[in-house]
Amino acid sequence: DAYTLSGSDPEGVFPSVLGHEGAGIVESVGEGVTKFKSG
DSSP, X not given: OHHHHTTXXXXXXXXXXXXXXXXXXXXXXXXXXXXXXXX
């Protein structure tokens, strides 16, 4: 957003990942993981 782009937001300093919605592909899960599966 404009506040982050202005440089006034200390959390927006490079390098950073902005946003709150993760995205990706689960390649594997550890023992005991039940909420996610590969794929």
